[in-house]
Amino acid sequence: MKLLDVQKLTICFGGVIAVNEVSFALQAGETLGVIGPNGSGKTTLFNLLSGIYKPTAGTITLAGKPTQGLRTDEIFHLGLSRTFQNGRLFWNLNVLENIMMGLEEVRKTSIVGSIVGRQKEKDLQKQAVQKASKIMEIFGTLLTSQANKIASDLPYADRRRLEICRAIASNPKVILLDEPSAGMDGIETEVLMNDLLKVKKAMPELSIIVVEHDMGFIKGLVDKVMVLDYGKRIAYGLFDEVATNEDVIKAYLGQGDEAC
């Protein structure tokens, strides 16, 4: 069964059609790369999938349920989690707390529960800390050694790792990675690539959609690639097919006539 099914997804901002009838499907455990030049609608597509924007037309079906009319947090509970292009960690919280925010334990406590039923609250906290610690171990001691550090004090690469940990903490079915390599040099990108492969290995059932600017980065990571240009899907398929596609080369190098 398809885990995520997107049909003719469209959104208009005023007169601009930012995403134009984009359709694709994702199986469990599959990794899809979304590439395209700046302004081609990649991040908008993510915002549509996670429910921040409401589509003008088209449908999204996640794990058999249409997400139309659902709030962002309800879509998260269906099993969709994401990272953001420019970080958006909880900067003034520490590493463990950031990861804990992705866990269901946080939402199991209530305001009443924090006064009465103290034992339950304590158990939940303990459980959450343990779960979060275990998730960090995916990157060895890189994060565990800084568990009580404030997120904004982390080095850049560790912030990216923390973001990934937070995104997978809820054991989601699909995660959306929005330009994870933004602002990184070649070596850092390679390290990040390895990190993502570690995640894939640890969670074989997890589907990933990764938005990228740079086609080289996703080559070894993705099963399929979708190319967007001016909000339209101009190519979709295996990496090698897409990389040699004439439309794609045109969109990237700006050859030929580019009518909107």
Next chain:
Amino acid sequence: MIKILLTEIIGYILFLFFVYVEEPIAVVAVMAAFVFAVLFLKKKCGEFVKSLEKTYADNLGQVGIIAVVLALTMPFALMGDAYWLQILNFSMLYAIMALGLNFMTGRAGMICLGYAAFMAIGAYTVGILTLKLGVSFWLALPLAGLLASVFGVILGLPALRVKGHYLALVTIAFGLIVQQLLLNLESITGGTNGLINIPSPHLMGMDMGANLNLSFMSMSYQANFYYLCLIILAITTILIYRFSNSLFGLALNAMREDQLAAQCYGMNITRYKLLAFAVGAFFGGISGGLYAAMINFIAPENFGYSMSILVISMIILGGLDSIPGAIIGAFFLTIFPEKFRAFEDYRVMFYGIIIVLCLLFMREGLLPFKHRIFKPGMPKGEN
């Protein structure tokens, strides 16, 4: 234990000194000496100060109990002096408000510049219920808190759509609206005249508005309210502490840091925002209810914009999101200006200067928020 006891007793004696020395210049001199001593200690014996801080942080229960026991003896140390007991009572009312506002603004990030409105709602609830309907104060007080909560949610609803500066504007407007309503709904609130002769609460047949006569000494009636305020402040502190240290408190922190990200990680922002407003407003209402019963007279001008600013300056001075900070800030800004009554007219300016100085030089306040420390690790014998 000994360390905590000693430092708290030093604080106690300093306070008594502050009360008993009449000359403002001497007070300033000693306070300045104290500040320099603390700064000097921090520089020269940083290790000692750090270990002291750690002792405090690790033994919060002891710190609280010793503080409460010392506080219980305060009316005796003050010889039942009405004036200073009244000031301490106000400090505690402000501390309750500061804790509530701190939860809303410091922890959940909902800026509120109309907090006095919640106090007004609490005060008028108690006033109207006890004066006009003859309801017992002990029933009216929780109702005052709950009604303030309801208004907190009502304020929260339009505030759901705005944040930052716009939220600040909405809350200022809210404060003004409540004050105008109190002025204009004359048949219920008494308009500009306010409510007079609000009855004092009775406890086990004893009128709390009468002097407290013990077999060996007699204290002014403020001592009754001193103990009542102390109990309610202690309960408030415990409640706010538990809210803050739960996972619920953590979620509110996350919401303050980044609303969109919090939403994308499964937080129903609407619910959490309204809860933050309700909790924060509740304590404002309680504080107002106590105020009405203690002073027996309330009028709309007591709950103006300057009152909201005062509470904000308390939590900025103490340190946003810091529970001891809110209490210290409230006590400091209530007690300190008392020695300088001669400069009464400059009071609001003084608060303004405090805010500006804090934001420039001490952004984290007197007692900054301490981050939770978790011990990561796997449970033994599992996996």
